[in-house]
Amino acid sequence: MSGMFDEVAPGYDRTNTVLSMGNDRLWRVATTRAVAPRQGQRILDLAAGTGASSIALAKSGADVVAADFSPGMIAEGERRHGGIPNVTFVQADATDLPFGDGEFDTVTMSFGLRNVNDPKKALGELLRVTRAGGRLVICEFSHPPSSTFNGLYRFYNDRVLPVVAKTVSSNADAYDYLNESIRDWPDQRTLSSWIRETGWTDVAYRNLSFGIVALHRARKPAP
Template sequence: MFDQVAPAYDRTNTVLSMGNDRFWRAATTRAVAPRRGQRILDLAAGTGASSVALARSGATVVAADFSPGMIAEGRRRHDGIRNLSFVEADATDLPFGDAEFDTVTMSFGLRNVNEPKKAIAELLRVTRPGGRLVICEFSHPPSRTFNGLYRFYNDRVLPVVAKAVSSNAEAYDYLNESIRDWPDQRTLSAWIREQGWTDVAHRDLSMGIVALHRATKPHDDRVGRLGP
């Protein structure tokens, strides 16, 4: 499905989000705070739009995605950026060594993983002690009134717009379903904490349509983990 939508993916996202995707990407980049000399994993990177923003800092950025179509499109678009590489990867079984990255980030991809808790644990594994996690994901507006308007947009308006601008409108039916079924901000924060991350916090973007989650890997990765 993601292979099929790759060529028009970024344009469609901008239209469907009414331009908010650029604001969300900028907020994520600020939260990551990339610096020259760092090694950053951008998981579920798609065509690399977020990865390019991170690479502009001079950090070495690995853009990883499960979809070979997305990876191919990203390589085609950003071939000349030396400190940006693209890797096909399964979020639940990452092809990287332990403690390999200073920061790991994932935007709008965690809800597409069959075992999201396992992916959060894998992100912990590949992050160095003291390193950071930044996850930007769709969430649920806390205002009942605004949430009702948001659901109306997703149920009634989004399918019509997606049919007009996307190369695969059915994929955006899945988008609506995945957002509706995804847990709220507090639940995702609990999942992150359960996998061993500390200093877990989140803030809402666009009145809670999206939540930006942040956490730190403890210097002893056994700290905070539930169970043996």
Template sequence: MNRADLSKQPAQVAAMFDEVSTHYDRTNAVLSVGNAALWRVATTRAVAPRPGERILDIAAGTGTSSVALTGTGAHVVAADFSDGMINVGRSRHAGNPLLEFVQADATALPFGDDEFDAVTISFGLRNVVEPKKALAEFYRVTKPGGRVVICEFSTPPFAPIRAGYFAYLNHIMPGVVRLASSNAEAYDYLGESIAAWPNQKTLSGWLRDAGFSMVAYRNLTFGIVALHRGVKAPVVRGHSDRSPFV
């Protein structure tokens, strides 16, 4: 059985996701108690895809999030580091002409500067060995005026919710995973990586450091997940940098 650890070595992470790719979406639905679909809807609305736009969905896995983005007529490039995920996605969504699968490393994207109207990543930035380098790449490939949307596990601000959530990760989820996943050991990494991941304000700071403006976030499911957003645009003198996203 393959599982990653908090060193997040790319080959190790890719091998882990290759192994769980076949039942990945089903396991996510079970572990999130159905919330995965709600988080996907919120992310799609935040990206706000428009007809004719070119959107990059990073760590797209089997393309479930990417398909949702094609609904309004946008062309979506679903990028993932895992061969197994890409192969399942290509097979599953072969009939969608608006969806293209590409193997890609988030820290060295194989795309030109200013190529995409929007860049998004859901539950993938946490798995990147150098997340700040990935954010710099997101900025590079986003068009001026384009946007970035990041959906990621985060830190519930309310202490009782936070305590209950981590109790679920540490004591309940392992038993559920043994029933739902083809590689239960791989999901030990899930809880470890969530516990080690920085909070909402820290990730917002990383987005600003990467060059994005109008950075903001809003919590989903009591802050178990946070939806972050930024814009690649010059600061216009006399206008506020505060985002209406919150």
């Protein structure tokens, strides 16, 4: 699957902005505010892609590790942002992270968990590399609770998104996969239960854009 993301890396951010009608920027702002990065913190931004989310976090002065399983995404991120001293790009598998136990104050993952073969294992790995009392922020596509709005959203994803993707993306098939992965992904309550099952506490979520996206938050228990 990483090869698919390698192919779309150069135009990835622009395509996401077009397909989300600009909402991706609002979701990034909401995620950054939920993370609440501060100078002196060490933050893992997993599934960072080309690093747009990592740069937003690093503006606080926090040290940010931008990790992704796609070498093409990492290369594009380094090309764009390699000169920023408090951002480090690392290729990493979410289910086998190359970091020590308790290494990060906060871990965050945006629009990547549903691309992992074993999401619960990835949530467990995120727990492992987070310090006691540290925080988790997951921003992911979800399911609008309104049946009417959900119907409109499904129509857009099934009928409109593929046409637009063929126009603006270098690999429209990748966005067919995107649509399928969103449709098959569990709802907000189910993902919250997965987060609890893997050992996180204080689990909560709030909907963004009428539930197209949900922002999940949790904390690693203190000893």
